[in-house]
Amino acid sequence: MVLRTAIGERLVYRGDFALGTLMRFLPIVTQIFLWYAVFDSIGKPTGDGAESIGGYQFEDMVAYYLIAMIARAFSSMPNLAAGISRQIREGEIKRYLIQPIDLIGFLLLTRIAHKLAYYAVAVAPFALVFFLCRDYFVAGFPPPHLFVAFLGSLVMGFLIGFFLEAAIGMIGFWFLEVSSLLFVFMLFSFFLSGHMFPLTLLPDGVAAVVQWLPFKYLAYFPAAVFLGKVPDDELPMEMAVEAAWLTVLIVGCRFAYARGVRRYSGYGG
Amino acid sequence: MSQATRPSYIRVFLTFARNSLVRDMTFRTNFALQCVSSLGWTLMNVGFYLIVFQHTESIGEGTGWDRDRFFVFLATTWFINSLVQAFFMPNAEEFSELIRTGGLDFALLKPIDTQFLISFRRIDWSALANFFAGMVIAIVALVRLASRESDPYTPSLLASGLYFVFIACGVAIMYSLMICLSATSIWLGRNQTLYNFWFYITNFSRYPMEIYNRGWGQPLFGFFTFVVPVLVVVNIPARLLAKPLDPRSPWEIWLIAWGIVATVLSVVASRMIFKLALLSYRSASS
Numbered sequence: 001m002v003l004r005t006a007i008g009e010r011l012v013y014r015g016d017f018a019l020g021t022l023m024r025f026l027p028i029v030t031q032i033f034l035w036y037a038v039f040d041s042i043g044k045p046t047g048d049g050a051e052s053i054g055g056y057q058f059e060d061m062v063a064y065y066l067i068a069m070i071a072r073a074f075s076s077m078p079n080l081a082a083g084i085s086r087q088i089r090e091g092e093i094k095r096y097l098i099q100p101i102d103l104i105g106f107l108l109l110t111r112i113a114h115k116l117a118y119y120a121v122a123v124a125p126f127a128l129v130f131f132l133c134r135d136y137f138v139a140g141f142p143p144p145h146l147f148v149a150f151l152g153s154l155v156m157g158f159l160i161g162f163f164l165e166a167a168i169g170m171i172g173f174w175f176l177e178v179s180s181l182l183f184v185f186m187l188f189s190f191f192l193s194g195h196m197f198p199l200t201l202l203p204d205g206v207a208a209v210v211q212w213l214p215f216k217y218l219a220y221f222p223a224a225v226f227l228g229k230v231p232d233d234e235l236p237m238e239m240a241v242e243a244a245w246l247t248v249l250i251v252g253c254r255f256a257y258a259r260g261v262r263r264y265s266g267y268g269g
Numbered sequence: 270m271s272q273a274t275r276p277s278y279i280r281v282f283l284t285f286a287r288n289s290l291v292r293d294m295t296f297r298t299n300f301a302l303q304c305v306s307s308l309g310w311t312l313m314n315v316g317f318y319l320i321v322f323q324h325t326e327s328i329g330e331g332t333g334w335d336r337d338r339f340f341v342f343l344a345t346t347w348f349i350n351s352l353v354q355a356f357f358m359p360n361a362e363e364f365s366e367l368i369r370t371g372g373l374d375f376a377l378l379k380p381i382d383t384q385f386l387i388s389f390r391r392i393d394w395s396a397l398a399n400f401f402a403g404m405v406i407a408i409v410a411l412v413r414l415a416s417r418e419s420d421p422y423t424p425s426l427l428a429s430g431l432y433f434v435f436i437a438c439g440v441a442i443m444y445s446l447m448i449c450l451s452a453t454s455i456w457l458g459r460n461q462t463l464y465n466f467w468f469y470i471t472n473f474s475r476y477p478m479e480i481y482n483r484g485w486g487q488p489l490f491g492f493f494t495f496v497v498p499v500l501v502v503v504n505i506p507a508r509l510l511a512k513p514l515d516p517r518s519p520w521e522i523w524l525i526a527w528g529i530v531a532t533v534l535s536v537v538a539s540r541m542i543f544k545l546a547l548l549s550y551r552s553a554s555s
Contacts, residue, residue, distance in 0.1 A: 020465070023465065023466070023469050024469075026469040026472060027469065027472050029473075029489070030472050030473055030475070030476060033476065033480040033481050033486055034321075034328065034476055034480060036480065036483070037328045037329035037330075037332070037476075037477075037479070037480040038321060038324070038325045038328060038329075040329055040330045041325050041326060041327045041328065041329055041330045041331075041332075042324070042325050042326070053324045053325075054324070179302065180302050180305070183302070183305075183306050183309070184309075187309045187310075187313060190313065191313050191316065191317075196313070196317050197317060197320060197321075201320050201321075201323075201324065202320065203320075203323065
């Protein structure tokens, strides 16, 4: 039911939406030129003996941005945390306390439906862009085990994105106004998820810390897996760490919700 | 309209500015948050370019855009964008709302130029936080540029003067583009993606134009220099300030000349498009 509504909503403006999705790739065009210029000034950008930065050659860099775009499309949860804290503030959350619906479960289903609907329509523009950019994928399609890992990391990335944002939203039980906190969180997640650049570019000291934060699973990790930048012998361990983060976030989110509800005093009418 | 009822544009503008400031100061925490959030965005960008320059000496082989010069470029982008965001962005957003709700009727009735009225009504003072951020970036970059060991450079007085002139030109071009975009909302009914579209177009103006000048970038280079001149907006002033005035290759002199022509053309064109769009305005609701 939730799914059908979401798809219906999307299909009403499908032309507009497809165009909007295509436009979202425009910044990648400037990134292509920027990185070409950067690689050009340190040595040979393409072909044999090409330079690489942080383990990425020029083509990898472009491919990275494209895959990170997909990963972000899975893991980004616009307005989730803000929505939860608003519902707490305005007392709307009562609905979930008196009806036999679980708030987190309901929100998760809504998001899944939204994402499915999004991809049902967005698959066309995505396919077009990837077809146009096929030359940047020098290594070709990844071997099956990497592809499975990639799909797994996308799904987990989605869940991590969801529970991370939901947990932040739960802070609304303790502080009524969380917009500034949210903003700081968004900044961090944007910068440290690898949306702007592959995380291996970071200076070593910073990279060592970022390596252990959950943000990288939102964009960097799936892309690195797809491009084969994660060595095969480390891959199972990395996936295990991701799963561990996911578990921690799920438990944390549930715990915060349970504690929050007890504190909750039902503001608003 | 007779001379006697001719409004004083400057006084009207100052009133708008004061009203906006009063409104911003009413919600002071919100104002501070907005400033902080735009500064955060600035910090992120600076971080990103610092990382890029960890791995390279300059952007593009032989273009001369090394770290200090590129940060002068970045500061220029920040100046122009913050001015546009402070003065024009809130108005352009409000304009499409005016059309949708039919509020434009009242703007048309007022005894003052409609384009003036709708483009200066609201000023977003918090966007000027980025102007100061740009100033900090510019000062740091210029000091480093002047005091470094290899190839130090201090811009001349003439270059600095020209810099301000071309910043103004850049803002004028961006303003014209925005008026054109928001005028289309008269035809299209609504234009919610205005801001996105704006972001994606101006995205091209953020880097030295040389980087587009290869392969399939050349059509883009041509399009964004001559048809929608967003490439000249930041490039001309930044290049004047960051690199010696002399020697220059002939194409750069032509570029500067084109910058002036492009400014005049885009202001005139946007004025015409705006008037044309107003003609096809039919009041909304009742």
